[in-house]
Amino acid sequence: MSEELFPEPEWLSEEVKTGTTIIAVTFDGGVVLGSDSRVSAGEAVVNRVMNKLSPLHDKIYCALSGSAADAQTIAEIVNYQLDVHRPRTQYHRTFNKDVILLTSPDDNVVVKQKKKQHLHEIGHILNAFEFDKAWDRTVLRKIKEKVPHDLSIEVEDDPLVCSAATLVKNISYKYKEELSAHLIVAGWDKKKGGQVYATLSGLLTSQPFAIGGSGSFYINGFVDAEYRKNMTKRECQEFVVNALTLAMGRDGSSGGVAYVVTIDKDGAEEKCVLGNELPKFFDQ
Amino acid sequence: MDSHHSYSQVKGVSTGVSNLFIKSYVSSKTINKLIQVHDRIFCCIAGSLADAQAVTKMAKFQLSFHSIQMESPPLVKAAASIMRELCYNNKEELQAGFITAGWDRKKGPQIYVVSLGGMLLSQPFTIGGSGSTYIYGYVDAKFKPDMSLEEAIQFSTNALALAMGRDNVSGGVVHLVVITEAEVKHVVVPGNKLPKFHDE
Numbered sequence: 001m002s003e004e005l006f007p008e009p010e011w012l013s014e015e016v017k018t019g020t021t022i023i024a025v026t027f028d029g030g031v032v033l034g035s036d037s038r039v040s041a042g043e044a045v046v047n048r049v050m051n052k053l054s055p056l057h058d059k060i061y062c063a064l065s066g067s068a069a070d071a072q073t074i075a076e077i078v079n080y081q082l083d084v085h086r087p088r089t090q091y092h093r094t095f096n097k098d099v100i101l102l103t104s105p106d107d108n109v110v111v112k113q114k115k116k117q118h119l120h121e122i123g124h125i126l127n128a129f130e131f132d133k134a135w136d137r138t139v140l141r142k143i144k145e146k147v148p149h150d151l152s153i154e155v156e157d158d159p160l161v162c163s164a165a166t167l168v169k170n171i172s173y174k175y176k177e178e179l180s181a182h183l184i185v186a187g188w189d190k191k192k193g194g195q196v197y198a199t200l201s202g203l204l205t206s207q208p209f210a211i212g213g214s215g216s217f218y219i220n221g222f223v224d225a226e227y228r229k230n231m232t233k234r235e236c237q238e239f240v241v242n243a244l245t246l247a248m249g250r251d252g253s254s255g256g257v258a259y260v261v262t263i264d265k266d267g268a269e270e271k272c273v274l275g276n277e278l279p280k281f282f283d284q
Numbered sequence: 285m286d287s288h289h290s291y292s293q294v295k296g297v298s299t300g301v302s303n304l305f306i307k308s309y310v311s312s313k314t315i316n317k318l319i320q321v322h323d324r325i326f327c328c329i330a331g332s333l334a335d336a337q338a339v340t341k342m343a344k345f346q347l348s349f350h351s352i353q354m355e356s357p358p359l360v361k362a363a364a365s366i367m368r369e370l371c372y373n374n375k376e377e378l379q380a381g382f383i384t385a386g387w388d389r390k391k392g393p394q395i396y397v398v399s400l401g402g403m404l405l406s407q408p409f410t411i412g413g414s415g416s417t418y419i420y421g422y423v424d425a426k427f428k429p430d431m432s433l434e435e436a437i438q439f440s441t442n443a444l445a446l447a448m449g450r451d452n453v454s455g456g457v458v459h460l461v462v463i464t465e466a467e468v469k470h471v472v473v474p475g476n477k478l479p480k481f482h483d484e
Contacts (some may be wrong), residue, residue, distance in 0.1 A: 208482075219421030221446035224481045226425075246421035281424045 019253025021215030022063035024186035024196040027236035030264030031186040031194040034240035035063050036248050037256035048256045057082045059263050060164045060187030065213035071181035078167045082159050161187040165197035173202025184210045188263045215251035219243050245278045318461050325363045325386030326461050330413035336380035339370050360386040364396035372402025387463050415451035419443045445478040
């Protein structure tokens with residue numbers, strides 16, 4: 001009888017989605033990422049201040065959209081995997097880490113040549129890697145059997161944005177039937193400067209700017225018209241905030257505050273623009 | 285408004301048509317989706333073109349009859365009202381939306397939206413159709429009240445070009461109609477003369 005008197009609200013059983021607007025834009029010397037902050041479950045807003053810009057490494061961030069749980073999990077996994085790039089003090093003495101990541105040969109990966117050759121031959125070095133969600137123990141055992149115990153690998157440099165994006169793409173592609181999340185990966189590295197990668201459903205493409213989420217449909221025209229190559233940092237931040245404001249004004253599942261992260265060679269700077277500080281456009 | 289500076293209506297549509305039954309087939313690249321229902325009143329159509337043509341034909345007939353009875357050119361609101369009656373009373377069978385715009389002696393230039401279910405709304409500017417979702421941000425940012433004629437034409441052409449660049453069922457040429465007290469001017473902008481944006 002109590003169920004009839006007090007029916008459970010619909011939104012308790014709806015999946016939590018970040019119907020969202022996310023955008024990442026390159027400028028001369030770095031990238032700017034932006035997102036709104038609304039998380040909805042059906043018609044209810046379950047979190048109005050969520051930060052959808054998640055760090056993967058010091059100078060690489062990703063923007064989350066789609067199912068909140070899927071997107072957050074992918075970001076956490078890739079963050080863990082990129083820990084192998086934490087500078088100087090981490091040594092991996094044996095292959096008791098579940099994943100192995102090496103960047104391209106001309107990055108400073110300190111491995112003795114003979115050992116590296118051996119690893120290539122037995123096929124366990126990949127530019128990205130195979131991540132097995134079910135932690136297949138037989139595979140791990142096989143790797144441990146073949147690899148000498150005294151091997152240590154130390155990765156000195158920061159990861160390339162391309163590596164981080166490839167990691168995200170591998171997970172998105174391999175589990176594309178089960179997951180429904182779209183992440184935009186953006187950051188700065190020494191080799192190519194500021195870059196933005198879109199990884200929708202497992203594709204990987206580098207673009208001057210990328211937009212995503214349900215609110216992005218409404219600003220396609222605006223970003224096409226207003227984007228310019230080689231903007232300054234200030235212009236780029238304004239462009240991102242304008243685009244987010246316009247999308248939040250039209251999309252019911254985007255709203256709240258705007259989070260903006262600027263990444264350049266000196267690091268990442270996070271900023272939150274509150275609702276009343278957002279620019280105003282023509283509205284009746 | 286009878287001064288020179290009343291801002292005239294610029295209505296534009298892009299004209300790709302895809303036949304619903306043959307998936308993604310463009311059956312005509314150059315049709316004109318701006319239909320004249322009276323001397324200074326035009327309708328933009330979107331949705332099922334067969335339905336839209338039937339409705340506008342009916343509305344044109346009723347409007348001409350009405351204007352003869354009144355012995356004066358009809359108000360834009362009257363034209364929009366007739367469209368709305370037709371859409372609302374037949375809402376189950378029809379699937380077309382309209383933008384009715386024009387000039388009349390009483391209120392000058394006006395724009396009315398008649399949507400799918402039969403809603404009637406007056407607005408300073410409006411967009412519609414499948415490609416319109418992509419340009420909401422652009423028109424919100426760029427529209428200013430009291431633009432000059434050249435600015436209004438530029439604004440419409442840019443917006444249509446952006447939408448055509450993103451929507452796969454919009455394309456072809458851009459038809460613009462400029463309605464003022466004095467005259468009605470029809471401008472066609474072919475694909476190769478459209479403004480280009482950063483990725484083209």
